[in-house]
Amino acid sequence: MSKHKTVGLDLAKSVFHLIGSDGERRKLKRSQVLRYFAQQEKSVVVMEACGSAHYWGREFKALGHDVQLLPPQHVKAYLRGQKNDYNDAQAILEAALHGRIRTVEVKTEEQQVQQAVLIMRKGLVRERTRLVNQTRALLYEYGVSIPKSLSRFRTQLVEQLEETNTSLPSRIREMAQRQYPRLVKLDEEIAWCEAQIQQASKQDEDCLRLRQAPGFGPIVSYAFKSWLGTGRQFTCGRDASAALGVIPKQHTSGDKDRLMGITKRGDAYLRSLIIHGARSVVRQANKKDDPLSQWINRLVAKRGVNKATVALANKLIRIGWAMVARQESYRPIAC
Template identity: 40%
Template sequence: MEKITRIGVDLAKNLIVVHGVDSMERVAVRKAIPRQKFLEWFANLEPCLVAMEACSAAHYWGRKLRALGHEVRLIAPQFAAAYRKGGKHVKNDRLDAEAICEAASRPHMRFVALKTADQQNVLVLHRMRSGFVEERTALVNRLRGELFEFGVFLPQGIDAFRAHFIEALEDGTTELDGIARAALLAGWHHIHALDEQIAWCDSQIAARVKHDANAQRLMAIVGIGPLTASAAVATVGDARVFRNGRQFSAWLGSVPKQASSGGKTRLGHITKSV
């Protein structure tokens, strides 16, 4: 068998599918490997190029494979999908692995930078914080909505909610009974617990950026604070993967969606809120 030069990997929780080719682009291996034996299988291979979609656990597996001597490249799922036989209408793990393998061979393919464990650790803080904020917002709206059902109208905004909630809850002229008031009060206490979790995340992020030179450089820009700087550094890693600021803006999504053809430029809405 010819030496395997490139492998496409379709990651999954339990069974991982690989599709490998040799230097002549002939299929050299196509198989499914149990997750527990995945690294063992690659440890017995000569170093080669290994491509995966930038999906869940891809950065973890990428670091492990790189430690074994392989060259690892991560591809955005939408870029790999363009090479799948059957397009959108035919999809399975083997076709996905083959498409990833093919996409990795394209000379102008854009790849996702492999994140370090430290980057992912910081992103855990940001994702947990975002989750706490979303949960707090949902809970505030829920409590406001429940009071609304009893003719109690609180103004919009979390600061106004904090200022008037207890007063509204203790208003004896409403039809709220003791059990309903107790339930709403429990929600109020949960909001305070979420406040503490969010504040803890903020303090941890602020402590980390003090020792991060890249984050400090970003914070020198007016309007960028610890949260934005920390998130940008942890998400991007090495900014040299972008040729210029325009490419970085496009990656962020802070540019109009484009659907131009036939010499006509058609610009739509901003593709992502940042």
């Protein structure tokens, strides 16, 4: 238990509510928050890990306070009575005093910049996918079938637009022509994001170290490092795997152990990137004879490709945690 005062702070856009372990209750406007904490003795400031929490965490640390961020889904269990801002702050305080909830590490400004690039790329890729699927479906209604491949879509769309003897109605042809510049612009924006990721991953020592491991390309290593930070919030690699939801759900009663599918907790986008990286390793494993590939091939034969892929993703997260948290290089191990 900390000897310093603990403060539960409910974040908001304009008005913040706090409750201290000494019974203090206070409501602060946004402009008053830093001024108030600058006048306080060193305290433990506890917040939910939600929007702007990492910004405020950095600001409070700069003022000399200790900061804890708690996952909102775990704080909810401590809420008593009806939901209001003071009750939310009280729940945050009680969750912190309980001391059994794993805290979220306060992200640096650089980590948040890295995640912003990933979020932007993710949104652009989704927008491009929607545009391609919509245009493909539109043309399909008029007898033009374009394969799912993105490169073939670009090629065949240009061919359809350049073809003079076509059965496409003029207005549909005009609509497709107006979509093509949007596709080109989205390609340019995605390429810019990926160039930023490539450049940053070449300059970051942890990313370079992660890229030694199978399944960790530039984007996966960059995303994993921006999520993991130093890795000190986890005591072992299994905790990192659990945080990303690739361990089995458990439903155990008495002496009956029942394991089900993976929990799918945490960052779904990062989990999908790691699983895609693992899938590429599984796809090439039957052409190799190293211990990891042999383990993958045995698992594929016993459990199938999909389960082997998730099992490998679990292993890669643990390996990645060890490489970042312990500053170790990748060492192939016998599986």
